Amino acid sequence: MHALWEGARGASGLLFGGDPEFWAIVGRTLLVSGAATALAMSVGVPLGYLLARRRFPGRTFVLSLINTGMGLPPVVVGLVVWLLLVRSGPFGTFELIYTKGAMIIAQFAISTPIIVGFTAASIQALPPGLPDLLTTLGADPLRKLLLLSREAKLGLLAAVMAGFGGAVSEVGASMTVGGNLQGSTRVLTTAIVTETSRGATDRAIALGVVLLLLSYGVTLLLTVVQQRQQAR
Amino acid sequence: MDIAAVDLRIESQGRRVLDIPSLLIRDGRVTAILGPNGAGKTTLLRAIAGLEKGAAGSIRLGDQAVEPGYRAGRRVAFAFQEAIFLRATMRRNLELALELRGIPRSQRAEKASDAASHLGVRHLLDRHPRQLSGGELQRFNVARAISLEAPIALFDEPMSGIDGRAREQLADELPETLRRFTRTAVIVTHDRLEAFRLAQDVVVLLDGRVRAAGPKGEVFRDPPDAQVAHLLGYTILERPGGTLAVPPDALRIGAATWTFEMRVTAVADLGSRFEARGTVEGTPVALTLPPDAPQPVPGDKLMIGADSALGLGPAASGKSFAVRE
Numbered sequence: 356m357h358a359l360w361e362g363a364r365g366a367s368g369l370l371f372g373g374d375p376e377f378w379a380i381v382g383r384t385l386l387v388s389g390a391a392t393a394l395a396m397s398v399g400v401p402l403g404y405l406l407a408r409r410r411f412p413g414r415t416f417v418l419s420l421i422n423t424g425m426g427l428p429p430v431v432v433g434l435v436v437w438l439l440l441v442r443s444g445p446f447g448t449f450e451l452i453y454t455k456g457a458m459i460i461a462q463f464a465i466s467t468p469i470i471v472g473f474t475a476a477s478i479q480a481l482p483p484g485l486p487d488l489l490t491t492l493g494a495d496p497l498r499k500l501l502l503l504s505r506e507a508k509l510g511l512l513a514a515v516m517a518g519f520g521g522a523v524s525e526v527g528a529s530m531t532v533g534g535n536l537q538g539s540t541r542v543l544t545t546a547i548v549t550e551t552s553r554g555a556t557d558r559a560i561a562l563g564v565v566l567l568l569l570s571y572g573v574t575l576l577l578t579v580v581q582q583r584q585q586a587r
Numbered sequence: 588m589d590i591a592a593v594d595l596r597i598e599s600q601g602r603r604v605l606d607i608p609s610l611l612i613r614d615g616r617v618t619a620i621l622g623p624n625g626a627g628k629t630t631l632l633r634a635i636a637g638l639e640k641g642a643a644g645s646i647r648l649g650d651q652a653v654e655p656g657y658r659a660g661r662r663v664a665f666a667f668q669e670a671i672f673l674r675a676t677m678r679r680n681l682e683l684a685l686e687l688r689g690i691p692r693s694q695r696a697e698k699a700s701d702a703a704s705h706l707g708v709r710h711l712l713d714r715h716p717r718q719l720s721g722g723e724l725q726r727f728n729v730a731r732a733i734s735l736e737a738p739i740a741l742f743d744e745p746m747s748g749i750d751g752r753a754r755e756q757l758a759d760e761l762p763e764t765l766r767r768f769t770r771t772a773v774i775v776t777h778d779r780l781e782a783f784r785l786a787q788d789v790v791v792l793l794d795g796r797v798r799a800a801g802p803k804g805e806v807f808r809d810p811p812d813a814q815v816a817h818l819l820g821y822t823i824l825e826r827p828g829g830t831l832a833v834p835p836d837a838l839r840i841g842a843a844t845w846t847f848e849m850r851v852t853a854v855a856d857l858g859s860r861f862e863a864r865g866t867v868e869g870t871p872v873a874l875t876l877p878p879d880a881p882q883p884v885p886g887d888k889l890m891i892g893a894d895s896a897l898g899l900g901p902a903a904s905g906k907s908f909a910v911r912e
């Protein structure tokens with residue numbers, strides 16, 4: 356209990372003390388997970404839409420893969436990305452291993468199935484006749500996608516929340532492909548592991564609080580937007 | 588503009604749902620596509636709107652062929668059977684449809700309001716879809732289609748979900764509304780009375796095939812076979828040598844040119860009159876009893892007859908072998 360109290364005191368000192376390394380970690384976390392989520396949205400939303408709307412052989416199989424992917428163990432994703440990006444691997448020449456780029460790729464791989472799954476479910480929940488209605492009204496394919504996305508906004512916002520949550524909270528992949536290098540690839544989750552293992556409980560707790568606040572802040576923002584839409 | 592289908596064939600899950608060698612829906616008229624559920628009526632409407640991607644053959648709207656996609660959609664207005672709206676006010680929904688058709692912003696409000704007025708829902712324009720009844724939504728569904736003032740307007744069961752007096756009123760007003768907002772209207776319905784009330788021409792569709800088409804009077808007076816005659820409201824009775832199609836309401840109690848024995852199975856009090864239901868040699872029949880007639884009870888045998896009827900060939904032969912008598 357004493358350690359927890361001391362940790363909490365130390366955490367508040369860090370939070371309000373302006374430690375540059377601490378805030379660099381926070382910024383890096385936002386950058387890496389934000390970029391991974393944005394990329395995953397740009398790929399996952401159209402893919403989810405196609406899976407929801409198109410009928411093709413093997414669709415059920417693809418959907419089952421996506422559903423499995425929604426619960427991928429991050430450390431396994433990290434291992435696969437590491438094997439691909441490591442210097443002797445097929446994409447080793449890009450020299451991405453142990454960089455923020457590698458971490459974005461790994462988190463992208465974790466987020467994308469989540470976003471595809473949520474998007475497909477939210478598009479499938481729309482009235483089945485809605486796309487045909489928009490076609491006969493004269494909406495071109497892009498306008499149709501935008502109008503359908505707006506109708507499915509509740510589900511799509513849930514997709515962003517889940518995708519970002521999956522990215523920001525994982526530790527195994529970031530550790531494996533980022534290497535947890537101080538001042539370079541250390542993010543909140545990997546920093547928590549490091550600080551805990553070396554007994555700096557106050558810093559670990561402070562980082563944990565910030566991670567929770569960050570996760571909560573993003574989710575709160577999206578929930579407000581989501582519920583404003585629902586109230587209409 | 589005319590709607591012309593040539594060699595139109597559409598299959599779904601290995602089943603041919605539409606097979607139309609030739610069909611002309613005439614410009615400037617209201618045409619009803621009449622048929623039972625599963626006859627292919629909606630598929631035909633969707634093909635005209637360019638929504639059936641796997642269609643073989645061709646459909647032309649005037650001199651332009653229909654290609655699947657949103658460009659075909661822009662030449663027609665389509666009110667689907669299910670009234671679907673976006674999560675927005677009905678005004679926004681109607682104005683969005685006009686926006687997608689490229690109508691200038693300055694004209695949208697007036698056009699939306701005008702169409703809603705004709706359907707009696709103008710006072711509901713600022714409501715959201717979930718605040719409206721099924722009948723009100725259906726009226727907005729029709730209003731959205733007519734507001735586009737497309738040369739061709741397609742309506743899939745436009746009266747569905749509208750009951751009672753509102754339905755009667757809409758049936759009375761719709762023909763005038765269609766004349767005001769569109770040139771050529773196609774209305775899909777399974778209800779023969781609705782088809783005859785709303786349309787000038789009737790196309791009878793059965794099992795994906797056009798079995799009769801033309802001005803409604805001609806189609807009614809000359810059904811090609813028993814199946815079509817039954818759909819048009821005739822009572823079909825078998826007699827030695829052929830099939831007899833008795834027009835709606837022509838059956839009465841007593842001997843007549845054609846006389847039958849009816850076994851009564853039920854008598855219903857409809858308030859202002861009684862209706863006897865039963866069978867003639869296994870075929871279900873119904874007739875209205877005059878107010879002064881003795882009321883039969885189930886199990887009675889009644890002598891009934893008709894003075895007008897059509898002689899038809901065997902069901903689905905596609906030919907009539909005798910003219911009306």
